[in-house]
Amino acid sequence: MKRRAFLGAITAAAALVATTATGYAADWPKRPINLVVPYKAGGGTDAYARAISAAAEGVLDVPVVVVNKPGSGGLNGANAVVGARPDGYTMMMTSGGSFLLSTMTRDTKIDALDSFDFVAQVGQLRTSLMVPVNSPYQSVQDVIDAAKADPGSLRWAHSGRGGFHHVGGLGFLANNGIEAQDVPFKGGGPTRAALIGEQADFGFLGVQQLRGFEEQLRALAVNSADRDTIMSDVPSFGELGVPFAAVSSPVIVFAPKGTPAEVISAMETALAEIAAKPEFAELLAERGTGPIFANGADARAALNAMQADAAPLVQNLNN
């Protein structure tokens, strides 16, 4: 038994040497690709990864395996991938906005813009202003008026300080000159339940969270200039003329720095093909989200722009 294990180790080591030799990028992928999701199974980002994995069949010759490495606001998984072998078999899919914000607010060596190579963006998560269905607030203006009438009296729920929902909410409050007390919950599910149970006056949560809960919640506005492509019944802050901070979360696939350029461009092409498949859109539509593809360079530019928008808001969170 011992000897067999030893022989196995030798063979494995030999195989590793062989694969690290030059020229292997040409026949990538040969092994299953591990797609690390730094959140728990069942979240919005995870849904994208599962859909990619399901729709990859026929585009990539190898399976895409979703690996959940939750913890530390998404930094746990990022930390695992940043040090992974840059061979194209370990990549990360994360909520770009939350990832960027956590690298800005937390003490970490990881830089969202520089520590990884951008492969592509496959989707977009947007935060939105929601109230319980029995709430007296029928419009965004009602919320603003109520907050101005009695500053600091309103309570608002979000899924955790430092996340893009929280920062999006802060941006809404700051840009409209109103004050309200935040009550953080752990993740989107509990936040939604708290809002349904009228534990807070309003909340900032993913607009896709409305899907299936239309009778319990009312979405007043989505935190962007234009309407969400899937949840298109919800008006946007932009069209209502309400000032807001452009914080959203592109769902981005990252590769460890140093991954061969051929591998990254092959994966980028594969992701573009997967994102265009109707099955991918169908899988996501059930969760209230949809495919939004952008290549690696565009994804990087979008995140760069968001960093500038979010910097003044997160300054107060830094300590």
Added chain:
Amino acid sequence: MEIFPALLSVITDPTLLFAIVLAAAVGMIVGATPGLTASAAIAMLLPITFYMPPLFALAFLYVIGKSGRYGGSVAAILFNTPGTAASAATQIDGYPLARAGKAGKAMKVATISSVIGDFMGDIMLVVGVGFIASIALKLGPPETFAIYFAAFVVIGSVIGKSITKGLISALLGILVAMVGLDPISSEERYTFGSFELSNGIGLVPLMIGVFVLGEVFAQLEERKKAKGEVRENESDPSGHTLTYEEYKPCIPHAIRGGFIGAGIGVLPGLGSAIAAFISYGEGKRRAKNPEQWGKGALEGVAAPEAANNAVSGPSMAPLLTLGIPGSTIGAILLGVFLIHGIQVGPTLFLTDKELVYQLFACGMLGIFAYGIIGYFGATQVARLILKVPVNVLYPLIFLTAFVAAYSARGSMFDVTVMTVAGFVGWLMRKFDFNVAAFVISFVLAKGAEETFRQSLLMSDGGALIFVERPIAAGFLLLGLAAMGFRIRSIMKERRIAEGGLGDA
């Protein structure tokens, strides 16, 4: 009554029936293996279910969860090493029974009680799932905190011989739970600049370390001290049979445990460990023979086992109606729903009602399956495992402990946590601290702190919010009343001990 057509459609599907029986057997073996938990097994089996149809996948994992909860009692009774925190309560009386040569009897009591509790839970789930959903929604942070408070107090009743050491153990658990990110401000606490610690201490490695490694260390030490002594585990034939007369006094405890478990199961995040301990504490308080409890009372096995399994069904209610998993197994099942494109939440009962009731039907058949396998098979498994010499068994337990700690999250840091927790658990046992109080407080502290601080944010720092809301006030009163009873019984014991009014 949508359950009857669902039952019919499940019974007439032989492949599905086979999957249920297989799942019952797998769950029991996994649960009975010390250090391997049902949730770890489900996590490992999850990828296989991607290729199954949704009902198949859900039923398979759901039944493994049920059967695994029950199987934990086998390990607790036989090896004094519970696979789950919940079976730590079963162990209090189960292990003394095994030492007295009544392992088979204890396991039969555990089987029957698990089946009773599980059935009660499932029936309540089927009948009340809609009603439960509407109540669960009304529970905000103040109510949840009050429930945590009540749970903390009731757990005090199982704190053990020394109140001071019990309290220190509980405080230690709370302190360890503080490591990681602050639940409100997301700042780091007690992390000493370590990235891994910023993620907090994981429950699974902590539990495996304290309960499995710690126990093995403690037993190794005992064996070294007592050289040449053989463990008296040979059972006389009557130790394996169970008569109705013997089980009769257990019935009220099993039914009470069923209600306690079902009640706690509905509340997300409390879980079967708390249910088992509360049921044990309540059972002991109401028992005719409390002095027997802890020394090998069959009732002391029945009460926690029924509660432990009664959690299984009702814990599906918040998961299905709100999408909030109440347990690790629930969280994994949530993933299965999502993978198969089924949206859990209030609308689930509109879109996939048939599937949900078929899943419930599979659960009920699963209870039958593990009940029969357990009743007739647990003794054989027990005999087999008892024949394995300890110098094979302990390394095996060691190995599974390391594998389970690693595989839960694929993290080497968790293995370190488990090893450290193992030494801590051993030292705590050595110096008579209460490891159960330590782990339960660890579990409760996080939720209690989070909900307490959320409540204060909601009320601008005013504590009145806990009294103004009726459900919250009710649970707080319950906790205070339990505390009062406890103090009174301690005073009484003292007086008796002092010989004052003892005879009056």
